[in-house]
Amino acid sequence: MGLALPFGTTLPDNPTDAELVERCRRGDLRAFEKVYDLHAARMKSLAFHLLASRGDAEDAVQETFLKVHRAVGAFEENSALATWIYRILINCCYDTLRKRQRLAEKPISREMAADNKLTMKMALERALLALNERHRLVFLMFEVEGLKHSEIAGVLEVPEGTSRAWLCEAKRALKQMLTGPRT
Numbered sequence: 001m002g003l004a005l006p007f008g009t010t011l012p013d014n015p016t017d018a019e020l021v022e023r024c025r026r027g028d029l030r031a032f033e034k035v036y037d038l039h040a041a042r043m044k045s046l047a048f049h050l051l052a053s054r055g056d057a058e059d060a061v062q063e064t065f066l067k068v069h070r071a072v073g074a075f076e077e078n079s080a081l082a083t084w085i086y087r088i089l090i091n092c093c094y095d096t097l098r099k100r101q102r103l104a105e106k107p108i109s110r111e112m113a114a115d116n117k118l119t120m121k122m123a124l125e126r127a128l129l130a131l132n133e134r135h136r137l138v139f140l141m142f143e144v145e146g147l148k149h150s151e152i153a154g155v156l157e158v159p160e161g162t163s164r165a166w167l168c169e170a171k172r173a174l175k176q177m178l179t180g181p182r183t
Contacts, residue, residue: 017081024072036065039082042145043089049128049140050093060092067092083154086147090137090155127177135170142167 011030012019023031040061047057067088075084128136137156141147142163149167153160 018077021072021075021077021081024069032065032069035068035081035085039085040065043086046086046140046145047089047093049144050090050137051096052129056096060089060096063092064089079154080151083151086141086151086155087157123178124174127174130177131170131173135166135173138163138166139170139174 011023011034015023015031015034020031020035024035043061043064044057047060048054051057051060064085068085071088075081128139131139134156138152141152141155142149147155149160149163152163156163
């Protein structure tokens with residue numbers, strides 16, 4: 001006799017966070033799949049930009065969803081589901097970075113597509129890596145992933161104004177690094 005998996009009933013086309021959370025708490029695999037479908041691509045992109053490795057990024061996203069699955073019962077719904085998930089993702093990425101440091105690994109080279117703008121792309125990536133960690137994270141979340149300042153503030157647990165200020169500082173620093181000092 002096979003194992004019965006709780007797929008639950010069909011999901012509405014656009015379920016709310018509350019509906020998804022409730023279904024996930026009941027073990028509805030379709031709800032977990034929906035959460036994954038809604039967030040995985042953006043999460044992989046953010047993790048890749050933080051970790052500079054596709055494999056590590058995919059591992060971080062997988063670890064995040066395992067943690068979400070285990071902890072969904074404790075989710076208090078004081079913030080948006082996405083905010084909670086991204087906070088877990090960032091912590092998983094930081095765990096990976098700390099593990100690298102403990103193991104004294106050499107930095108992993110960036111995986112890049114070959115194109116005509118490779119030199120500028122490399123310069124931008126070097127400049128991003130030189131940014132303060134908070135500024136880089138806000139820049140990536142806002143400019144690359146398209147999150148709103150309210151979402152970034154929730155993920156990073158800072159005021160929205162701080163998110164805006166860090167983005168401004170990141171852009172200023174990037175401009176200086178990429179164009180050089182003004183004379």
